[in-house]
Amino acid sequence: MMTNASQITQAGLSSLVEDLRQAGIQVIGPARVTDGAVEYQRLADLSGWTPGVQPRRSLKEWFLPVTEPLFRYRKQGPRVLVEELAPPDAPRVVLGAYPCDAAALPILDAVMGWDYRDDPWFARREATVILSQVCPGGDASCFCTDVGIAPDSAAGADLRMCPIESGWRVQVETGKGEAFLQQWSRHFQPANGSKNPLPPAGPPRSEAPRANPERVRAWIETHFEDPFWQEVALRCHGCGGCAAVCPTCHCFDIVDEPENPVQGARRRNWDTCQTALFTRHASGHNPREDQCGRCRQRVNHKFAIYPARFGRILCTGCGRCARTCPSGQDITEILARIDQWAAGPGGA
Ligand code: SF4
Ligand code: SF4
Numbered sequence: 001m002m003t004n005a006s007q008i009t010q011a012g013l014s015s016l017v018e019d020l021r022q023a024g025i026q027v028i029g030p031a032r033v034t035d036g037a038v039e040y041q042r043l044a045d046l047s048g049w050t051p052g053v054q055p056r057r058s059l060k061e062w063f064l065p066v067t068e069p070l071f072r073y074r075k076q077g078p079r080v081l082v083e084e085l086a087p088p089d090a091p092r093v094v095l096g097a098y099p100c101d102a103a104a105l106p107i108l109d110a111v112m113g114w115d116y117r118d119d120p121w122f123a124r125r126e127a128t129v130i131l132s133q134v135c136p137g138g139d140a141s142c143f144c145t146d147v148g149i150a151p152d153s154a155a156g157a158d159l160r161m162c163p164i165e166s167g168w169r170v171q172v173e174t175g176k177g178e179a180f181l182q183q184w185s186r187h188f189q190p191a192n193g194s195k196n197p198l199p200p201a202g203p204p205r206s207e208a209p210r211a212n213p214e215r216v217r218a219w220i221e222t223h224f225e226d227p228f229w230q231e232v233a234l235r236c237h238g239c240g241g242c243a244a245v246c247p248t249c250h251c252f253d254i255v256d257e258p259e260n261p262v263q264g265a266r267r268r269n270w271d272t273c274q275t276a277l278f279t280r281h282a283s284g285h286n287p288r289e290d291q292c293g294r295c296r297q298r299v300n301h302k303f304a305i306y307p308a309r310f311g312r313i314l315c316t317g318c319g320r321c322a323r324t325c326p327s328g329q330d331i332t333e334i335l336a337r338i339d340q341w342a343a344g345p346g347g348a
Helices: 010-022 103-110 120-126 176-181 213-222 228-234 240-246 291-310 320-324 331-341
Strands: 007-008 026-032 038-040 065-076 077-083 092-097 128-133 158-164 167-172 252-260 263-270
Touching: 007 010, 010 026, 010 092, 065 092, 103 120, 103 291, 103 320, 120 128, 120 331, 158 176, 167 176, 176 320, 213 331, 228 291, 240 320, 291 331, 320 331
Parallel strands: 026 092, 092 128, 128 158
Antiparallel strands: 007 167, 026 038, 065 077, 065 263, 158 167, 252 263
């Protein structure tokens, strides 16, 4: 990790955003929307910027849009002409990414570059500079520290920002962050005592029992048919809300959408393993025929399958799924119960 530190005043940050806008660089950051919630939004200036409040939805959709065209097609007689689309590589800056959102991006790089390189994903990744903010402390649903992340985690960040009395202290984390700082250096000053670490952030406030990811994984891998999954499924409506807000859920479907009889676009749209249609075959057979199999799949994929394949848990402990679920399904409760059984008599 690099150690260069700078600082920037709030006024300096405002003029940086203005300069970025003038240079045609899109700025994205947490801001209030009409129903009062905070979401990652395009920022024209800092008037609505709301650092220190975790956005309701994750940063994922800025890299994997809810729906996007992959190419366009047009029928011409017996032929079909395909129009490739320009890569989505417009330069962008995320100002104030939450650590649990920034950390999700390198986790997803693994699957996006695995058996096939997902060009739109990597075009957006390469075109985006991430300035994360140190989390001021989570709520009872947060558990980032259980999955190897922390409120001051640098994972996925090019630059890490921490509030100080006069504005923000900014720590360089990657070469891309260093280049950004140099390009816009007129807005920054050297940090006072630049060798000091960033001030520590408050820990998540969750009082829930902690789960050991290794024990959880071992239990999941050996309890595929356990009745516990039926119990988990009793609470689940299969609405997919948990996957929609999750920074690491990344499943999508690909469909050809005609605009008229001769032309249209092939699009990819978010999908989720929590709905019945996700795995239903054209024959009508569904290998995950009930909600039990779907709930098990979500937990299994995040805490056993993905770690086995990529060496990383597919969860950053952001807590959004628990906050969003209409029936109160709480991933920390599921993990804690599994962990208790995995630890055996006497507990951990
Ligand atoms: S949000 Fe809750 S009810 Fe909806 S699919 Fe997820 S766990 Fe099930
Ligand atoms: S599974 Fe839940 S806690 Fe984990 S990253 Fe997804 S939304 Fe956040």
